[in-house]
Structures are given as structure tokens and as C-alpha cells.
Amino acid sequence: MPTIYIDGTAYEVEEGKNLLEACLNLGLDLPYFCWHPSMGSIGSCRQCAMVQYQNEEDTRGRIIMGCMTPVTEGARLSLEGETASEFREPVIESLMLNHPHDCPVCAEGGECHLQDMTVMVGHRDRNYRGKKNTHRNQYLGPLINHEMNRCISCYRCVRFYQDYAGGTDLAALASHDHVYFGRHQDGVLQSEFAGNLVEVCPTGVFTDKPLLNDYSRKWDLQSAPSVCVGCAVGCNTSPGERYGRLKRIQNRYNQQVNGYFLCDRGRFGADFVNSESRLNFTGVRQDDGSYQAIKADVALSLVAGLCQQGTVAGIGSPRASVEANYLLRRFVGNKHFSTGMGDVESALVQQVVDTLSTTRATSPSIDQIESADAVLILGEDVSNTAPRLALALREAARNKAREMAAEMRLEPWMDAAIKNLAQDQCSPVFIAGVHESRLNDISESSVTLAPDDIARLGFAIAEEIAGRRASDSVENLNADLSALASTIASVLKAAKNPLIVSGTSLLNVAVVESATAIAEALSTGEQSALLSLTVPECNSLGVVMLAGGDGLSREEGMAFKDLIESASQGNIDTLVILENDLYRRAPSEQIDQLLENVKQLVVLDSLDNATLSKSQIALPVATFAESEGTLVSSEGRAQRYYPVFVAEDDRLASWQWLSELGQVLGLSGFDQLEHFDQVEQACAEEIPALSGITAAAPEHQFRNRGLKIPRQPNRYSGRTAMRADVSVHEPKQPVDEESPLSFSMEGLSIGQPSSLMSYSWSPGWNSNQSIQKFQDEAGGEIKGGSAGVRLITPGHGVETHTNSVPDAFQPSSTKLLLVPVYRVFGSDELSAKAPAIAELAGEPQLILCPEDASNFQVVDGDGIAITAAGSTADTNTLDTSTVTLEVVIDSSMVKGCIGYTVGMWGTESLVAGSVVTLEKAIGWQRHQPQLIATDNPNAPNLQRQHVQIGVSHV
Numbered sequence: 001m002p003t004i005y006i007d008g009t010a011y012e013v014e015e016g017k018n019l020l021e022a023c024l025n026l027g028l029d030l031p032y033f034c035w036h037p038s039m040g041s042i043g044s045c046r047q048c049a050m051v052q053y054q055n056e057e058d059t060r061g062r063i064i065m066g067c068m069t070p071v072t073e074g075a076r077l078s079l080e081g082e083t084a085s086e087f088r089e090p091v092i093e094s095l096m097l098n099h100p101h102d103c104p105v106c107a108e109g110g111e112c113h114l115q116d117m118t119v120m121v122g123h124r125d126r127n128y129r130g131k132k133n134t135h136r137n138q139y140l141g142p143l144i145n146h147e148m149n150r151c152i153s154c155y156r157c158v159r160f161y162q163d164y165a166g167g168t169d170l171a172a173l174a175s176h177d178h179v180y181f182g183r184h185q186d187g188v189l190q191s192e193f194a195g196n197l198v199e200v201c202p203t204g205v206f207t208d209k210p211l212l213n214d215y216s217r218k219w220d221l222q223s224a225p226s227v228c229v230g231c232a233v234g235c236n237t238s239p240g241e242r243y244g245r246l247k248r249i250q251n252r253y254n255q256q257v258n259g260y261f262l263c264d265r266g267r268f269g270a271d272f273v274n275s276e277s278r279l280n281f282t283g284v285r286q287d288d289g290s291y292q293a294i295k296a297d298v299a300l301s302l303v304a305g306l307c308q309q310g311t312v313a314g315i316g317s318p319r320a321s322v323e324a325n326y327l328l329r330r331f332v333g334n335k336h337f338s339t340g341m342g343d344v345e346s347a348l349v350q351q352v353v354d355t356l357s358t359t360r361a362t363s364p365s366i367d368q369i370e371s372a373d374a375v376l377i378l379g380e381d382v383s384n385t386a387p388r389l390a391l392a393l394r395e396a397a398r399n400k401a402r403e404m405a406a407e408m409r410l411e412p413w414m415d416a417a418i419k420n421l422a423q424d425q426c427s428p429v430f431i432a433g434v435h436e437s438r439l440n441d442i443s444e445s446s447v448t449l450a451p452d453d454i455a456r457l458g459f460a461i462a463e464e465i466a467g468r469r470a471s472d473s474v475e476n477l478n479a480d481l482s483a484l485a486s487t488i489a490s491v492l493k494a495a496k497n498p499l500i501v502s503g504t505s506l507l508n509v510a511v512v513e514s515a516t517a518i519a520e521a522l523s524t525g526e527q528s529a530l531l532s533l534t535v536p537e538c539n540s541l542g543v544v545m546l547a548g549g550d551g552l553s554r555e556e557g558m559a560f561k562d563l564i565e566s567a568s569q570g571n572i573d574t575l576v577i578l579e580n581d582l583y584r585r586a587p588s589e590q591i592d593q594l595l596e597n598v599k600q601l602v603v604l605d606s607l608d609n610a611t612l613s614k615s616q617i618a619l620p621v622a623t624f625a626e627s628e629g630t631l632v633s634s635e636g637r638a639q640r641y642y643p644v645f646v647a648e649d650d651r652l653a654s655w656q657w658l659s660e661l662g663q664v665l666g667l668s669g670f671d672q673l674e675h676f677d678q679v680e681q682a683c684a685e686e687i688p689a690l691s692g693i694t695a696a697a698p699e700h701q702f703r704n705r706g707l708k709i710p711r712q713p714n715r716y717s718g719r720t721a722m723r724a725d726v727s728v729h730e731p732k733q734p735v736d737e738e739s740p741l742s743f744s745m746e747g748l749s750i751g752q753p754s755s756l757m758s759y760s761w762s763p764g765w766n767s768n769q770s771i772q773k774f775q776d777e778a779g780g781e782i783k784g785g786s787a788g789v790r791l792i793t794p795g796h797g798v799e800t801h802t803n804s805v806p807d808a809f810q811p812s813s814t815k816l817l818l819v820p821v822y823r824v825f826g827s828d829e830l831s832a833k834a835p836a837i838a839e840l841a842g843e844p845q846l847i848l849c850p851e852d853a854s855n856f857q858v859v860d861g862d863g864i865a866i867t868a869a870g871s872t873a874d875t876n877t878l879d880t881s882t883v884t885l886e887v888v889i890d891s892s893m894v895k896g897c898i899g900y901t902v903g904m905w906g907t908e909s910l911v912a913g914s915v916v917t918l919e920k921a922i923g924w925q926r927h928q929p930q931l932i933a934t935d936n937p938n939a940p941n942l943q944r945q946h947v948q949i950g951v952s953h954v
């Protein structure tokens, strides 16, 4: 380790770092703007100036930029010396020549890196008397607000947006002091990672628009450690609340999972918590279909009474916590518990759990994914199903550039030099999907194939890697695919750290099997290839591990079709459904039949939905922001989330409803399941596969040097006045008996485990850059380790069978195969209820290739009606009712397949893998979108409309 001298003090620092990183790692405050731990250095802002001396005799030294200078043995430097600070102070002044002095009204105020740095360098007086430049701001969509006058030209935004996230519609425009960071014209930012600009920009140019529209000062927000429920990646978040409203989501740094970045579904989709569709009372259904509000204890007695009258079955949920699912399973018994997923999906997720528990390949963290040097994406449109994973794949593609840099002895943080060197060269990324991927720009080769053909390609690659001839196992493999398989196999085999990405979204078992076969073939000797299998929802893995018992044996619980069968035979008297809209899981006819055949239906949910509106008793539950729980991500990582604020009205966490219900009924052991820790402990003891969940976070008795950990920052203001319209007496702060966190600013927020970090703040560092004070090193792990615990470790190998290779897909001129197409905005149930996300979701569509479109004589914008023409499996039966939707022609769609947008109205009854016929809908009119009022000057002035809540208060 080199020794360097800063202002006369000797420090040992890590080799390969630059001086800015070294200073920050030593805890020294060296100001900076353009450097970012994930994006490296470009030396554009000139803020990190230090003085470097040639030797002990040199008293003048020379100015160098800390972020551009590597540490060298014996380097003599000054950070505090007059020359250095005299340089830094006017740099800020020059950066701020055109910056408005509007901190008191700026949305970034109090959490602004520019404010912090200005104070840090001591800049106070403005000498420039000229006129400031004034820029016109742009409309950038419902997520991001633009205030260009605040720009200090650090270039971080375009470096993130273009270079890191692959966006093409935001750029540095014009020149000199007129340089402008925006789009070529007003319009919605196209990247699904645009929200990160809010955190990347060191000042208030790009700010969170939904927060701005319902603004609270950032130091007035109460936060808790949380986990995104938008998909199964499990990004760590820090939601902020004031006045009982969730105001924003900020990234919570977890080096292993999400680093510094979130996707926009996660950042802005959590606004469903404030939705007017929230169920806010306990209701019992009346004869006229309306609901009468009743007290919670009355509801509990009523439900208990129903449960004593016969057989009770329970349907769990992949979007509810492990603990809530566990209590429901325990409440109804394993034999009467269903995971709440459709049978195909449930079996696929079970297959993922089995595979990850037995394969020699490693289920990688996002951090490990970023280290891959060759990637194959097999049948998974990760940009739409697991967006943060897609961002990690872009980082993996840059490993080629890093490799070239290492050969040229360039340090990995020399961003501009490395880009110049590598130009467009990427590590090899191969993609096989049913339509074009947004990652195509980094791919060496991409093909679109029908799901079975994707699996065939996968098996062919596995055979080639194993040294066998692909055509021996994969019959009728055409020459093009055979050559592609051979190329991909040789690239993956030659890689040091190959990664296979696949998942369940095509609902095709063979695709997952073929991905596993490749990873297994690559995992030989010491090498464990990386195998990332995505699953649909935030706790899909957790609920299947719960139902599967030890995670290896098949579940004893009920398959969905058995549940329907059992109900039809009159064997289910009361059905309890946990946070699950069944109409999104199976054709509506099946669900109607199920619900009609049970005598009583009890539904616990947070938002109004079709299933809830069929319930006899509706129990309102707290969302992730108002409750605690554990979620298991697709990596197999158990992570804990905590309530950010106390749930209002009758809302309780699902686990609390079920715990109280068990106690009212006097069920065995439920008197010991009153508290969250008890439930978690019981679950860990009973379910071997989940035994590790207790290590995900400390127990509720944990104290940080004797104190609780505050949710409110120490600058939190107005606590006494917040509810002065109700009473001038400050109410007692709520007491949290379930966790080590407090609902107040009292306590200690330094040195706690990363799973208990509500926010980060350090004296002089009020912005999100303060996180470096809590890391082992800049961009490294949080001191004490990353949050969460991995439940799945590589096994001894999994048997893969080439006899499961499907036949080649044969396109037909009269029938088409339904394939799912996902949208980052709109396909996910919860985030779609956030107004800003709903505005971007668009309309559901059917997607055809030009040849099929011409065959069926339809053009873009036509309506087509699709009807079932047989199915590939018994459970894959299409609802008999015809579905009519708008046609979109996409040249990348596979011939013989028709894509449908998943999870949007009208497409619920469509089942992937079904075979359908088409008919042009004569006189069809496009559905009038229920747009949310927008500030887009070009948008029609539509009134804010909400889906009618199915439960009305009587």
C-alpha cells in the first residue's frame, strides 16, 4: 500500500485509486462534482483541486485534480493549504455565475451537493455583476422536472443517461456558456432510468416531479429502510413520508443489489400507496353489493365465525411478505394453502428454486452480474421484467473496455480515456427473445425466435459447450441457428466469468431448462458460471420456498387447478385471499367459477381490485410503506422492509390481521405469534429453506449504543405545528414495538447495521453523496456488510435432460401463438396505480410482424379480435369471450407469434402459449385512455380519473 502525505500527515492508501477517492476513503473532505463512484473521473468541474509537491524542498507545488491523479508512493500533497483552497473557492464562484440564488425556493434545497460544496469551500460573496444566462426549461414527462438555470455543467447527467444507461434522447447541446442539458425538443424522457438524474445531478436541474407536485422539504421526510416491490430484483429504497403521504422514493445504497441506481418503476411506482383506490375501512358486504364499514374487532369475530363453519382454504401471494404468507399457510394448513400463482407460473418458479438450490452455477447479485465478461440472455426481456438487472448488463458489457484499459495501464476510473480507447467495443452479449430488446445496442448478436426455438437454441449451445454435436440432440436445427449456437458456445467457454440470464416470463419450462443446461455445462471443476433466473414478483421466490417446504421436495400445498376442483365439489366453505387479484392470474371464467363455488370469501388487500369486490368481508391492509416484512429476491436474497409511517384508518399489516385472527380462533401456537419477530422465528424454524430469514435484519430489541434508530433526520422540523389545524398539543410520537426504529428524530443514526439505515447524513454532507461516509470505501460495501442474506447457495449439480428439447416452432398462416410482451410501465399491478406511471403506461396492444399483419389484412391501429383456437396445455385455456385490442406492427416480432401486453386491462384472460385466430374488428374504436391531468402543454386537458373503487363506504 503506497504511503502519501497530505498536509504533512502520512497515510497508507489503496493502490489503484485516485487521490479524490483516497481522500474520501480517509474521511477527508475534498469537494467534487463531476466524479461519481460508478462512473469514474473526467476532470471537468475542477473542484477537487489539490496541490502536489515534487519533494520536501518544493514549497510552491502545482495544482492537480484529485480525481485525475493516481496515488503514488511518497506523493506529497496539500488539501488544506492556501493555494489549494484559493483555487477551489473561485471555481465554485465560476460554476455559479449563472446559477440563480434561489436556494430557499429550490426543490433541491437542504439536500443539494452544490450547497454543501459551496459551504465547504467557503464561497460567500458574489463578484460577478453581469447578466445571468436564462434558459428555457423543457417538459420532460411526468417523472422529471427540468430547471436548467441551476446547471453547473458537470456533465454527470449525460454521462449517466447516455454512457451508463444507454439513453439516446438527452444530450449536452450548444456550447460555451450556453451549453444546455436536455432533449432536442420537449418530450418524455425515454429511458426507464431517467429518475436517477434526480440523484446524479448535484444540483436542482432534474428533480422528482411527483414530489414537486406534493412537496415537502427533504429534511422533513420520515424514512425507513425498505425494499422495492416493483419486481423481483429487490432494490433497496428509502421512502420518504410526511403528513401520512408517501412523498418520494430514494435509492438506498446496497452494493450487492442496486448500488446507486433504481429504475423508474421502482422510484415512481410506489405512489400507489397514496392511491384513491386504497381500501381504508373494514367492510362487510350487503345484499345490494355495497359494503358496510364495521369495526376491526367485529370483522375478526365475523371471520372467525365463518372459519369455524367448515373447511377453510387460503390463497397466498407473491406480492405479500414471507411472514404474511406463512401465517396464512399456518392458519389454513399446508394442504389448503395455494401460492396464489397460476399453475404454470408456480411450477416454473418452483423449478427456479429447485435449480438454484442444486445447480453448480451461482445465482449472482447485481454486483456479480456487473463483473461478467460474456453474457447470454435467453428469452427474458429484462429491460421490462427486471430493469435494474438490464442496467447491470450494460455495466458488464463495459468490461471489455476495462480489459483493454488494463492492458494499456489505464486505471479503471479514467472514464474519458477508457471510452476513447474502447470506442464501441463491448464484452460479448448475445440475446434471444421473442421481439427486439432495448439492450440490442450492446449486443454482439441478437435473434428473435418463438419460445420453443429459444429453448432449442439454448440446448444446442449447452451441447456444443459439452463438446457434443448440437444436431444430435436438437433435431432439425437449421444451419443459421446451428452456427449461432456454435459461436455463442465458444465465446461462453472462453470467458472467465460467463453469465446466463433467463427467467419465467415466457412461461416456458424448456427455456429455463435450457438456460440451466448451459450454466451447468459451463460449471466445471472450480468454475461456477453465473445463472440469473428472473421471477415475476417481489416475493415469488419466497412464497414458493414457503409452500415447497424444504425447497427441494414438491409442495404438499394446493395447485390452483386443485383449488378450483375442490371448490367445485363443495369442499371449500371459506376462502381467504391474501393480497392477490386472482383475475390477473387465470382466465376470468375460472376465477368466477372458483369464487362462486366457495360459500364465503374473505379478502385482505390494500387496493381495490376485481377480487376484492367479490369478497363478503374485506380487510384493509397496510402497504410495504406501512408495515414490516421479508421479501426474497430472484437472487435468493432475503431482505427486510420496515414501516415508514403508521398505517391510518383500520389498516393493519397482513401478518397482524392473520395473527389476530388465529388468536381469536384460539389456534394452537398463535398466542406466541403476536409480534413480528415471533412470526419470523416460527417461520424460520418450520421451513428449512427459509431458516436464514432471521439473519436478514436484527431483532426488535436491537439498540444502537443503547438507543433506537430514528426515522426522522435531526433537522426534521415542525413536529409541533404539523397537526396544529387539529390540535396545538403535540401528540405523543407513535411507539414501534416491532423494530429497533423509532418514529421520531430521537436516537442514533450512525454505525447501525446497513439493514437499519433509514437515511444517510453526515455533518457538512446533506445530499445523498453523504453515503460515502458510511462505506468501507467510496463505491464499496456499507461498513458492516450489505443488507440482506442469501438463502440459496450453489449445489452439486442438476441433471439436465436433452429429451425435454421441444420441437421446432412451425408458424401457421391461420393461427398464431400468444406470447407475452412486458412493459416496464403498465405490466406491474401495483406501480400501474401510481398516476405518473399510469400516464406512461399507454394502452394494451397486440403485436404482429408485418407478414402476419398482411396475411390477416390488418394495419397499425386497427382493432383485432382474438379467439382461442386450442391450447397447448389444459390450464392454458383462453377465456371463451373474444378480446379486441389495437394492433401494432413490429418487424422484430417472430412470424407466427402474436404478442400481448401483459397485465393491462383486456389482456388478463390471455394465456401465454395459447393458440389463437384473429379477426379484424370492423367499426372498432380505440379505447379512450383514462389519462391523468398532466402539465404537458401539448396534452389534452383531461380530468384526473380514477378506477372506481369496488367497495363503497356505507
Ligand code: SF4
Pocket (backbone or CB within 6 Å): 150, 151, 152, 153, 154, 155, 156, 157, 158, 181, 200, 201, 202, 203, 205, 206
Ligand atoms: S444538469 Fe446537473 S448533472 Fe447535468 S451538467 Fe448540469 S449540474 Fe451537472
Ligand code: SF4
Pocket (backbone or CB within 6 Å): 228, 229, 230, 231, 232, 233, 234, 235, 258, 262, 263, 264, 265, 266, 267, 386, 387, 388, 389
Ligand atoms: S429493478 Fe425492480 S426492484 Fe429495482 S427499482 Fe426497478 S422495479 Fe424496483
Ligand code: FES
Pocket (backbone or CB within 6 Å): 020, 031, 032, 033, 034, 035, 042, 043, 044, 045, 046, 047, 048, 049, 065, 066, 067, 068
Ligand atoms: S471531481 Fe475532479 S474535476 Fe470534477
